[in-house]
Amino acid sequence: YNSGSSTPEPEETGSSRVTETHPEFRSIPDRAKDKAIALKEALSRQSGYITPRLEYYARTALAQAAQTGSTPEITDLDIENIGDLTDTYNQRLSNINLKHHTSPQDFFQEFMTSQEPCWRSVVRLSPNSRHHVAIDVRNQDDVRTMLIIESALAYGKSNNATGFLPGYLQMHNNVKNYAQDNGRMAVIQLGVQKSKYDCIIFSLNNALAAYQKDTIFDSLHDSLRENGSCFQPREHKSETVSGIEVIDGTKILPAVFFKHTHSRSTINDAIEEQPELADRNVSTNRESAHQTLSERVAD
Structure with a gap:
């Protein structure tokens, strides 16, 4: 018996539930994770309907995204x-x-x-x-x-x-x-x-x-x-x-050219040169939430 106030369990978010379902993508950013999971599920549905070469390309990209990132092999593909x-x-x-x-x-x-x-x-x-x-x-x-x-x-x-x-x-x-x-x-x-x-x-x-x-x-x-x-x-x-x-x-x-940058310093340079880019929405998916260029890199 504990007479003190109880601490509520943290609410499980959609992102955490997805991560548990696909633990191999736990370490990658949420938006990339969503796309990786969508591709993996599409491959499961379409297996047998796409060429073996393209299927190998897609599965190799997923495996390397989950583990090592870009490599010479994926560049060749x-x-x-x-x-x-x-x-x-x-x-x-x-x-x-x-x-x-x-x-x-x-x-x-x-x-x-x-x-x-x-x-x-x-x-x-x-x-x-x-x-x-x-x-x-x-x-x-x-x-x-x-x-x-x-x-x-x-x-x-x-x-x-x-x-x-x-x-x-x-x-x-x-x-x-x-x-x-x-x-x-x-x-x-x-x-x-x-x-x-x-x-x-x-x-x-x-x-x-x-x-x-x-x-x-x-x-x-x-x-x-x-x-x-x-x-x-x-x-x-x-x-x-x-x-x-x-x-x-x-x-x-414009901001769309910098949305996939590897480095926050590049974003900082672009915003310093063009301050109006700071709050520019770079989400291209109409169903996705508004996301600024700076927020994109933070993810």
Whole structure:
């Protein structure tokens, strides 16, 4: 018998109940956990109706999300399956014109010959690296422009040396030598990717975000086509290095480009440059609660 006041048992939340049902996902953030569980349950329902390759890809992604995070193996699977992912989005979203290119040569050939006015691609930027980027393309008034969206840093310090990641200088030289006055290129670097192995999914997300925010990209392409650069030096949005305009994405891009960042410091940089982003809702699911950019990283 205890005559003192009793302490109520903590209320079991939906999240805790789900975690007990799927303990392998206990250590990952709630929103990622919800998506992992939804994928696992969908696989259980659809087993036998999807190709073995895609099923293996999905199950490997789930296993690594629960245990080790990104690895070279999952990057190889991302590369192997990127065509299926882009096909899916082309079926779901009208006029996205989303492509993928397994080499910079294949991309540049299409850049020079395509008559499509607007398209975007996930591109392997160098044969010497597995790194991928998103590239947003316009073809207007006989001038072809490309905006390379880099999830990491296109230009910066690595291994005590400062320079561009593999592929950028060669792409710039190709534009200069072959497109000449009818071609332009600029780079937008985000700094959201801090790992070695997530570039393909980041690039896919960046391509989708560029489609979603196409009016912003239309304006950037217009400036690049008409002025040779997206910004003037007095605007302090970009710098020109080795003839390449490198734009600081934290100064110009909307919140959706930063919602999957690996680092809170990137969010802080974006909010410092664009204070209006602090309270911007980044939830894309209409059934989900309002979530700000800062809250997203906290989760």
